[in-house]
Amino acid sequence: MQKHIKSLLERNAYVIAVFITLAIAYLSLTNPSNIAIPIKVKNLDKFLHASAYGVLTLSWLFALRNYKKYQLVIIPIFLYGILMEFLQGWLTINREKDIFDVLANSTGILLGMLIFTRIYKVVQKKL
Numbered sequence: 544m545q546k547h548i549k550s551l552l553e554r555n556a557y558v559i560a561v562f563i564t565l566a567i568a569y570l571s572l573t574n575p576s577n578i579a580i581p582i583k584v585k586n587l588d589k590f591l592h593a594s595a596y597g598v599l600t601l602s603w604l605f606a607l608r609n610y611k612k613y614q615l616v617i618i619p620i621f622l623y624g625i626l627m628e629f630l631q632g633w634l635t636i637n638r639e640k641d642i643f644d645v646l647a648n649s650t651g652i653l654l655g656m657l658i659f660t661r662i663y664k665v666v667q668k669k670l
Contacts, residue, residue: 556606563602564623567595571627574637592644593651596624600655613659617652624648 575588603616625645632640 556602556608560599560602560606563599567599568627570595572630572635572638574635576637589643589647592647593654596620596648596651597655597658598651600652601659604655604659613656617656620652621649624652 600616600620603620604613607616628640628642628644631638
């Protein structure tokens with residue numbers, strides 16, 4: 544069963560990464576009042592930005608499965624985050640671009656890369 548799930552994830556890694564990318568675009572350009580978050584925490588949106596971009600980074604790194612070419616993932620995701628911020632300012636009336644969101648996105652990207660690096664090294668030792 545575990546091998547079947549692993550095989551399924553490996554075969555669909557690009558699909559999963561594209562889905563996560565599109566989901567982040569949708570959530571970035573949607574009216575935030577339509578998204579119910581029951582927890583009231585100061586700067587929760589920055590934590591959500593970092594988490595989303597960390598997961599996005601992990602998904603693309605796993606899809607490409609190449610630790611040595613991580614720049615092919617990191618730079619486009621960083622630019623994607625900047626693009627989403629500009630689109631929020633241009634296309635939406637209830638969102639605005641925020642440099643601190645870009646900083647939170649960058650933090651998530653770095654965390655995603657660090658997590659992937661740790662996982663990659665552990666897997667390489669087992670092989």
